[in-house]
Amino acid sequence: MEMTNNKTQVPTLEPARQFYFMDLLREYNEKKSAELGRKLTYHIETFGCQMNAKDSEKLAGILETAGYVPVESEQADFVLYNTCTVRENANTKVYGRIGYLGNLKKKNPEMKIALCGCMMQEPHVIEKIKKSYHFVDIVFGTHNIYMLAELIWRKVSGQKRVFEILDGTDKIVEDLPSEHKYGFKAGVNIMYGCNNFCSYCIVPYVRGRERSRKPEDIIAEVQKLAAEGIVEVMLLGQNVNSYGKTLDNPMSFAELLREVEKVDGIERIRFMTSHPKDLSDELIEVMKNSKKICRHLHLPMQSGSTDVLRRMNRKYTKDDYLALVEKIKTAMPEISLTTDIIVGFPGETEEDFCDTLDVVAKAGFDSAYTFLYSKRTGTPAAIMENQVTDEVAKERFNRLLALVSEQSAKLTERHTGEVAEVLVEERNEQDASLLTGRLSNNLLVHFPGAETLIGKLVKVKLSECKGFYYLGSLAE
Ligand code: 5AD
Ligand code: SF4
Numbered sequence: 001m002e003m004t005n006n007k008t009q010v011p012t013l014e015p016a017r018q019f020y021f022m023d024l025l026r027e028y029n030e031k032k033s034a035e036l037g038r039k040l041t042y043h044i045e046t047f048g049c050q051m052n053a054k055d056s057e058k059l060a061g062i063l064e065t066a067g068y069v070p071v072e073s074e075q076a077d078f079v080l081y082n083t084c085t086v087r088e089n090a091n092t093k094v095y096g097r098i099g100y101l102g103n104l105k106k107k108n109p110e111m112k113i114a115l116c117g118c119m120m121q122e123p124h125v126i127e128k129i130k131k132s133y134h135f136v137d138i139v140f141g142t143h144n145i146y147m148l149a150e151l152i153w154r155k156v157s158g159q160k161r162v163f164e165i166l167d168g169t170d171k172i173v174e175d176l177p178s179e180h181k182y183g184f185k186a187g188v189n190i191m192y193g194c195n196n197f198c199s200y201c202i203v204p205y206v207r208g209r210e211r212s213r214k215p216e217d218i219i220a221e222v223q224k225l226a227a228e229g230i231v232e233v234m235l236l237g238q239n240v241n242s243y244g245k246t247l248d249n250p251m252s253f254a255e256l257l258r259e260v261e262k263v264d265g266i267e268r269i270r271f272m273t274s275h276p277k278d279l280s281d282e283l284i285e286v287m288k289n290s291k292k293i294c295r296h297l298h299l300p301m302q303s304g305s306t307d308v309l310r311r312m313n314r315k316y317t318k319d320d321y322l323a324l325v326e327k328i329k330t331a332m333p334e335i336s337l338t339t340d341i342i343v344g345f346p347g348e349t350e351e352d353f354c355d356t357l358d359v360v361a362k363a364g365f366d367s368a369y370t371f372l373y374s375k376r377t378g379t380p381a382a383i384m385e386n387q388v389t390d391e392v393a394k395e396r397f398n399r400l401l402a403l404v405s406e407q408s409a410k411l412t413e414r415h416t417g418e419v420a421e422v423l424v425e426e427r428n429e430q431d432a433s434l435l436t437g438r439l440s441n442n443l444l445v446h447f448p449g450a451e452t453l454i455g456k457l458v459k460v461k462l463s464e465c466k467g468f469y470y471l472g473s474l475a476e
Helices: 016-036 050-065 088-107 123-132 145-156 203-207 215-227 253-261 281-288 306-311 318-331 350-363 390-413
Strands: 041-046 078-083 112-117 138-140 162-164 185-189 232-236 268-272 296-298 336-343 367-372 419-427 434-439 444-448 457-465 469-474
Touching (some): 050 145, 050 185, 050 232, 088 112, 112 145, 145 162, 215 253, 253 268, 253 281, 281 318, 318 350, 336 390, 350 390, 367 390
Parallel strands (some): 078 112, 112 138, 185 232, 232 268, 336 367, 444 469
Antiparallel strands (some): 419 434, 434 444, 457 469
């Protein structure tokens, strides 16, 4: 195939440069499709958090602009794994799956395999892929996902393997294409990276320093989404409460929320994740007075022990956390609180763990994501003394889980009989006669209804509580 191009010089500025490569790649893919008598396909597999899910939507936007069509399975011409490394088991899962991709590639000579995401920012991972996974074609990290078209172009232009990992960046490339999975709700990045360096966490090393997007860029994106029919936005950042501090014209997260609230067409606003140390009174006030901000706050506590929290570098105490919960619940009694908890942090004693149980008992979490501590090489906690044995950690984990489940079942039940506004999200997977809707407080309700309601806000009676969700019926 003719690989040279007679286009003008490659632009140096972004995003023009990437649109140039998307164009080249689309022409190439069209020719290739004609030869093969079929469309070229892609599949993205996403591991990990909402940030990765959002990045995958951007990657999908680039691939579709470049002429690839999506398919559900990994039997595709371009397969991309967007990886996570927050806990060791996330890495293990990815290695197993890459092996499987190698077998698929033997059957499809057109297949290109690419890896990106947090795991790829770790030098020991890159070494292993270079050495042991020769069939992987393209590898990039978290700082240059916008370059996907350029990297594929290098590969199809003859480069054997493309490895492009940046140590960090202060650049935010705006205005690239993005897909969204649902037509009615979408995530919006408001900031990237994290500066907190919690001692167990690898995120600051793999996602880099905190960078906030300019408010005008965020609002323009939200307006565009609203014009496309999106009614719910989720504002995304590792620590949204410290939004705006590094901008040329600093702005608080609460102020940003006020601006997003003004966008017509947006009915619901969610955000993730809040660090307790930065949650301001101003934010509580804005939430309380808002008609659009959902009645749900995810507030990771990590541990209930002041001593463990200090060694985790969380910068709050057990009492600070409890006082904050009290303040939030006083302002918004109907709010649903969720949290993250790590069990078995180095040096955690039985007494420390009992403090965690105590906070869970007092705070009243609608649900809690519980994790066994996982040692991440390069973080300060990895070399702390007194690592807790697996056996002790698992035993504590089970005790915590029992308390959390008991409490969340009780709390969920408190809305039985109420009529609530829900956003209808999809047809129920198990029972096709039912729809699934999400309440403002993030709980789900299943109820009979027509598919035409998907994407709409409707009133539903919460007739019966099933532990973690409701069964209900449309209320007129
Ligand atoms: N081990 C276990 N859990 C962790 N988390 C982050 N790092 C680790 C680790 N090394 C958890 C925290 C965080 C959530 C996203 O993942 O609870 O809030
Ligand atoms: Fe990790 Fe702490 Fe940053 Fe969250 S706030 S991403 S736990 S370092």
